[in-house]
Amino acid sequence: MLKRAQALFLRSLGALLALAAVGKANAESAASQLNMPQGVTEVSQAAYDIHMIMMWICTVIGIAVFGFMFYVMYAHRKSRGAVAENFHENLLVELLWTIVPAIILIVMAIPATTALLKVYDTENADIDIKVTGYQWKWQYEYLGEGVKFMSELRTSQDEIYGREPKGEHYLREVTEPLVIPAGKKVRFLITGNDVIHSWWVPDFGVKRDAVPGLFTSAWAKTDKVGTYVGECTELCGKGHAFMPVVVEVKEQEEYDQWLAAKKQEAAEYASTIGKQWSFDELMAKGEEVYNRSCAGCHAVNGEGIPGVFPALKDSAIALGPVEEHLRVVVDGVSGTAMQAFADQLSEADIAAVIHYERNAWGNDMGDITQPVDVLNYKQGK
């Protein structure tokens, strides 16, 4: 009762405030924010159902218990002339309120178990997708298809810091969404590259921690075509709030086309790896890659964060032999936050970013690092 009353009170209060703040609040959008989504998969439906069962059981018990309590608080006030009795034990009552809740719990456990079995039913999948959490982006790999890409936040820093108005999809948009076909059972094999992340798509009822060194699995199958947005739900550092999950469910035919295009793209990239880039081309590309993938720690001006992340400006690595620089970027530095970028960035990206780091912010090496150098370094191991 209290919960309902508070919910109602707050709903109206919230609506009022929303009216004042935004100037346009409609009852539907306010209402849709109050409860768990039913989602589009069997698992999310099961979670929703058990959630509602539990909520109603708790509401009924709450009304009974608090109702009795409020009656007592009103009826047995001293100011109404109540005189205290002196009883302090009643074996029957005490046994009853131990046994009855225990029975209710046993009844609750049955649907709770059924729902959980559904969550764990990851066998016989049609498609396997490896999901890897990075600080602070997701990598999706279609196992057996040779398709692999990074999915990063697309919202600009200017929107985040209020220098530009926030777009409709603020913090809910990525460079490249995960695409899956409708009607197929998709298994997600989830792991982490650096720290623990957690991959959550509320509408699929899928939330699994992405633990470095371990694989966890989850599954989804839906007929509903559309775009579904989720989040990272395990604290993973300063970009925790800025690595959304976006999944597009497409019809099988569209999915096949998309997959074919991705394969084509990969093949084309492989054929151009020997291309020689000019100094300025590499600088331009390098700046873009640096600001996206490196500036989070080493800062846009290359000065890092004192005491946490080293500076690259005037650093021994950036001004030293290029082999050492390649080693740090490609393989990472174990025991530190410096990751191995071999699988995160393409050869061209790595070449460009190394070139940029050696020639920006007053670093003046003047040498050129080509994609093929990166490839040779990788294969030379």
Next chain:
Amino acid sequence: MAHGPATLADGWVKYASRWIFTTNHKDIGTLYLWFSFAMFILGGAFAMIIRAELFQPGMQLIEPEFFNQMTTMHGLVMVFGAIMPAFVGLANWLIPMMIGAPDMALPRMNNLSFWILPFAFAILVATLFMEGGGPNFGWTFYAPLSTTYAPDTVNYFIFGVHIMGASSIMGSINIIATVMNMRAPGMTYMKMPLFVWTWLITAFLLVAVMPVLAGAVTMMLMDINFGTSFFDAAGGGDPVLFQHVFWFFGHPEVYIIILPAFGVVSQIIPTFSRKPLFGYSSMVYATASIAFMSFIVWAHHMFTVGMPIAGELYFMYATMLIAVPTGVKVFNWITTMYKGALTYETPMLFSIAFVILFTFGGFTGLMLSIAAADMQYHDTYFVVAHFHYVMVAGAVFSGTAAVYYWLPKWCGKMYDETMGKVQFWIAFIGFNIAFMPQHFLGLAGMPRRYADYGLQFADWNMVSSIGAFMYGAAQILFLFNVIRTITHGKPVNDPQVWEGAEGLEWTVDTPAPYHTFEKPPEVK
């Protein structure tokens, strides 16, 4: 021994020496209480920064890096600095007076266990001003974010946690020794006030799990500085091991916080109902079973980590069972009020709010125990709302009730009832405006520890922030009321203070003399 404690009139040196070298349980209790209140204000200030940043979407006031330091420090300071020391302070003041003992069993250790605490927190808070900033990995400090990827100041954090742990262990040993050895003749175990019982059980929990926490942070220390790989999969370790060890400490820890709160409420409700506590022995057994169960449910904090289904099912069933003894306690409190003669002084208001809001937090706890639904709730604001209902409306409300209830006994002055009631209503309404919407936010999909959020969460975040500021303001009123009581309160001389109060602490003079029960009372 004959002369009283040094006062300001004896000069600064003597006055300061009294507090630094004191072995008197009342002085040490006072030190603990003031320290915990200072930490409460500090942790509250961190919370205000968090809620101010979350008032609107976008980054306005602070950077995400500092936001993470704030959420981490808020949790650490509130759990280890505010709530736990507050209840240790109450234990110091009250346990000897409740069992008819002249002091704690180990008075010098008592002094030590308090005086290392300010250093622990000075070290912890100082990290905020160091290069690299303070701990930024959440109060649960999951590896490897807290090891390989942590700022260097993590070593200070580890040292601070070790000191806090040592302080807690010493405090608990003292409480166990006092309760077991220093009860007045005739004060059998089953005659002890429930506050003493809950603390005795809590002390055993502390002695059992604080070393586990120490083990966890020591393994971190080794991983960071000495090349071991306890929590690093690349070296053959396991990041999930950290979570198992942490929550084996962490779950009992939340009962360590709430059990003494149960004890406080079990003292206050009978007083203002003018009726003995209903079901005393079942209260004792329920407390003991909750304490036992707290050791066997830890992995319900880890339902999404990918445990085998057998593990998930076991931890789900075991967790659901906790509702039984917890329900018994709630029913007992309500039945204590049934057919009593109720009055609603400030301590009673806070206690009733405790019963309602704690039960509400218990309901959401039951929902969280259902693993399949927890896959959706986990690490969202639904969890944040749940544990603030049990930690704030539970532990903090009961601590506030305790201060109002025993303050007249401690200082011989009555607090301002109107101001107390005003504080209660601001706190109660502010609390619910702050945390009720967080349930909706969590269900709608907002993860916790987010420095920024999508536009669909904007409305409820704004409401929540407004409530949080209200709740914060109520604490300033609380501080003012307590100080004003000490300086200008109406003197109370009746040992009983409250009409319905029972127990040995109400048989000594008001204000309680510096030394009480130098001759043990006879308990019939």
